[in-house]
Amino acid sequence: MDNKYHLEVLTPYRKFYDGDVEEIIVTTNAGEVGVQKGHIPMTVVLGIGTLKIKNDNEWREASISNGFMEVKQDNVVILANAAEWPEEIDIKRAEAAKERAEERLRQKKSQKEYFLAKAALRRALVRMTIAKKYKNI
Structure with missing residues (x-):
């Protein structure tokens, strides 16, 4: 069974991430929210914090700053002011x-x-x- 969905993370300066993932955990203004395939549709405001991406049973973490996340059944779009991988900081x-x-x-x-x-x-x-x-x- 395929447990992946499509994630796209955009900032004003670049397409930060575009690919299939198993799960994400992102910082919102209300705390952390995890999203897996089939999550109920929602739109949330992002805060200043982290974006954790799980793909092929491995986690990768980035800093993320303010924006919005739209969750649909088979894809998630994140529009953020900034996003950086650790090696870019x-x-x-x-x-x-x-x-x-x-x-x-x-x-x-x-x-x-x-x-x-x-x-x-x-x-x-x-x-x-x-x-x-x-x-x-």
């Missing part, structure tokens, strides 16, 4: 982004700037975690 750049976000949080500006800085900090931390997890740094 520049750790020094992520660390610099973390430091900038922490400095902006210390400045205690407007509520809007606070939320933007918190999101930037979350993105940097997720990117650093994924990169370090798979690059053995």
Whole structure:
């Protein structure tokens, strides 16, 4: 029995993933959601976190940032602001982004700037975690 379905992940800059998968687990604004073949149709808002892809009984993990996921019976489409494999992440750049976000949080500006800085900090931390997890740094 074939337990695969088609996954397409698009960002504004590229087609990040296009292929058949067994399962995915993605971070949404409400927590993690897993999808297998035959999942009920749904549309969800993605948060800042990870996208885990299972194919041929092996998992691969990427960082993903904001967007939407549409689940249909035989395919899933993810539109994300950004998605990166661990080997694509520049750790020094992520660390610099973390430091900038922490400095902006210390400045205690407007509520809007606070939320933007918190999101930037979350993105940097997720990117650093994924990169370090798979690059053995």
